[in-house]
Amino acid sequence: MDQNTDREIETLDEFDRAVARGPLGGHRIQAVDLTGRDAALLAADTATAIFLGCPMSPEAEAKVRGDGALVFPPVPGLPFAPYRGLLYSAEELFKGLEGGYEETPDARAYAWFQQSKSDGDVFASMLRSIHDDAISDALDEHLVGAQVVGVMGGHAMARGTDAYAGAARLGRTLARTGLTVATGGGPGAMEAANLGAYAAPFRDAMLDEALELLAKAPSFTPSVSDWAGAAFEVRTRWPRGGDSVGIPTWFYGHEPPNAFAGHIAKYFANATREDGLLARSTAGVVFLPGAAGTVQEIFDNATPNYYESRGEPTPMVLVDRAHWTEKLPAWPLLQSLAKDRAMESRIALVDTVAEAPAALARMLDQ
Incomplete structure (x- = not known):
């Protein structure tokens, strides 16, 4: 496996395996929900790790920041994950279709795009660029x-x-x-x-x-x-x-x-x-x-x-x-x-x- 790819953690299973191997230094953890991994985060050496859009408890976040890790927290209210590490599936994009297409993540992401594009918000533009770069990496x-x-x-x-x-x-x-x-x-x-x-x-x-x-x-x-x-x-x-x-x-x-x-x-x-x-x-x-x-x-x-x-x-x-x-x-x-x-x-x-x-x-x- 490519060394850079091996450093990328995109699922909970990959996170658990990485923790079992040793320090997380140098790893990039992308959009993995770590709210149930307090014990691992509090015990692991996370110096020089980078957490991209990973939900975690305030205690765990304070600890990894104290280690010297870089933490880019999730952006609240977004209908998509800008730091995602994996490609989409049809099931994910069409989730909630039984309630009408307008309720699906796909439709909500489009609505957000239309609104943020018309606002000319540089922060929204940055989030779109980060998302698209993450998608290219996953592809x-x-x-x-x-x-x-x-x-x-x-x-x-x-x-x-x-x-x-x-x-x-x-x-x-x-x-x-x-x-x-x-x-x-x-x-x-x-x-x-x-x-x-x-x-x-x-x-x-x-x-x-x-x-x-x-x-x-x-x-x-x-x-x-x-x-x-x-x-x-x-x-x-x-x-x-x-x-x-x-x-x-x-x-x-x-x-x-x-x-x-x-x-x-x-x-x-x-x-x-x-x-x-x-x-x-x-x-x-x-x-x-x-x-x-x-x-x-x-x-x-x-x-x-x-x-x-x-x-x-x-x-x-x-x-x-x-x-x-x-x-x-x-x-x-x-x-x-x-x-x-x-x-x-x-x-x-x-x-x-x-x-x-x-x-x-x-x-x-x-």
Whole structure:
């Protein structure tokens, strides 16, 4: 294990193991509730330890401060933990959904974001930045050793359509080859790809049945509660599905995260989220039909490929020839950029989503 990672304590179990090993000096304890660990804190040597947003008793806090530890106390009244050490889960973000989406931590974090953004409060801005940096750290730790393939596409792709089913089958195929599917974490094409990865361990018929159940709530409008509720119904019927990553943002707070990503890295800053998603897609990116956001992602990914600023260019597969050559002709410009450069052999345009995995595999084998 990396030395820096070994010093980070993100759960109570990790805290207990660290205390049993000896002094806590040099450790960083992130957002761990230590209110039940007075005896350990009072007995342990915590000099040079750093406690980031860890609830603890006043007695324990006074003692560790006396040891010389740095203590950044929890910020009261926040609907999120700025120093969190782990990625989100769908269960955490949608907790309380039965009382309406507005009552969930996800919705409350968005409401806080809207209010603090309009206030222009520098303290709130700092908290958002700390949170997003902590999320990036947790995401990097989660993806160590993984071959990540990004799947990009529009949020408007409705459940019950052929396009949604195709994106889900794409996610399933990619996951079954051992790749970690990563998406923007929202509805539409993003949800479909995460659903496909979730379905990967099950028999093929499971996905068809799940698609039928989800079609009863085609979109997150007008009711996020119904839309998310249908997803949790699928997860209840088929528990312990395959893992994937969703990377959504509260910047587009009207778009809720989807419930099929096993690990969710949700950001306040959309620019950090988009660049981070593409940078971590080390095994390439598949671009499904989309609008302005997907076009932006194509060229956000093309730029480091063009300059080779991240090393060898990563594969890019655009799906739907008519969409990318006629409706939104990104492909001709991408071809022109790639001409006579290393990225030229790492871009492909295919007609159907079923062709994308093979196109990606060919480029990865080069």
